[in-house]
Amino acid sequence: MNKGIVYMIFSALTFSIQNVIVKELSYTMGTGEIGFFRGFLSAVLILGLMKAQHIHFSHCDRGALWFRGVAGGIGMICIFYALRGMPLADVSILSQLSAFFVMLFAALFLKEVLPKGAGLPLIVIVIGACLVVRPWNFASFNVYSLFVLAQSVCAAAAYTTISKLTGSGKHHQYEIVFYFLFCAAVTSAVLMGFDFQMPTVREWGLYIALGVVTVIAQICMTEAYANANPVVVSFVAYIGVFFNALWGFVIFNEMLTLMTIVGGIGIIGGSMYLTKLKHNAVAVKSSVTIRRAKGDTK
Numbered sequence: 001m002n003k004g005i006v007y008m009i010f011s012a013l014t015f016s017i018q019n020v021i022v023k024e025l026s027y028t029m030g031t032g033e034i035g036f037f038r039g040f041l042s043a044v045l046i047l048g049l050m051k052a053q054h055i056h057f058s059h060c061d062r063g064a065l066w067f068r069g070v071a072g073g074i075g076m077i078c079i080f081y082a083l084r085g086m087p088l089a090d091v092s093i094l095s096q097l098s099a100f101f102v103m104l105f106a107a108l109f110l111k112e113v114l115p116k117g118a119g120l121p122l123i124v125i126v127i128g129a130c131l132v133v134r135p136w137n138f139a140s141f142n143v144y145s146l147f148v149l150a151q152s153v154c155a156a157a158a159y160t161t162i163s164k165l166t167g168s169g170k171h172h173q174y175e176i177v178f179y180f181l182f183c184a185a186v187t188s189a190v191l192m193g194f195d196f197q198m199p200t201v202r203e204w205g206l207y208i209a210l211g212v213v214t215v216i217a218q219i220c221m222t223e224a225y226a227n228a229n230p231v232v233v234s235f236v237a238y239i240g241v242f243f244n245a246l247w248g249f250v251i252f253n254e255m256l257t258l259m260t261i262v263g264g265i266g267i268i269g270g271s272m273y274l275t276k277l278k279h280n281a282v283a284v285k286s287s288v289t290i291r292r293a294k295g296d297t298k
Contacts, residue, residue, distance in 0.1 A: 004228020128266025
């Protein structure tokens with residue numbers, strides 16, 4: 001099996017374990033405190049890795065780095081709130097809407113043209129989201145789903161910024177991740193305020209595990225995209241929905257409804273198709289650019 005695929009499977013697994021730890025902590029600890037320790041401990045680990053590998057901070061694109069950090073931090077808090085009141089599988093499925101918002105943001109802010117044929121999958125994704133959220137049915141509607149939608153928007157803004165930062169070639173992945181973790185810790189500290197609650201020995205253990213798991217998941221995801229086709233890696237990442245559903249059933253006795261399953265198929269299927277369309281469009285554009293460059297040299 002391709003090394004990149006193995007990395008992504010392990011990344012999806014560790015991210016799902018992160019969600020389990022957060023949900024377990026949410027029964028006794030506040031969201032602000034969970035976010036603070038997650039961001040702070042992971043940031044310390046990233047700094048250690050940067051020092052060990054002699055990676056230095058750059059002095060450019062500071063505005064974009066801070067924006068990515070703040071957007072990612074707010075998104076993290078939103079997903080932590082959602083995990084307090086929603087099944088793991090539902091949170092995982094709805095969070096895939098970030099692909100929908102990434103496509104829109106790329107068209108609006110990066111001036112990228114929507115790939116031909118993107119209209120249908122975008123509609124399917126919207127319908128799928130409605131089936132999962134079910135806003136027309138007050139008895140079934142879960143207000144926590146709004147936090148997942150907000151997280152998807154924040155994640156899309158962060159991913160769009162990351163695309164711009166990595167494209168410049170001036171920033172190491174660890175630097176970009178550090179800004180996210182640092183901003184997440186600061187934002188969560190503000191949310192926590194003076195409501196700090198001293199963790200028990202068990203909770204300290206969960207916090208440390210959360211910090212370590214977060215860093216491992218981030219590194220594995222980076223390695224996945226570095227060692228395999230981005231489209232294949234993106235498709236494999238959806239296995240995270242299965243992992244979250246599995247932990248939700250085994251650990252928290254959560255069940256999937258038929259509407260959630262149908263909506264999830266629409267969201268994931270539409271997102272996968274959008275990813276493929278975007279990759280094909282980029283490949284065609286690159287091919288045209290190369291041909292023109294060769295023609296200019298003749």
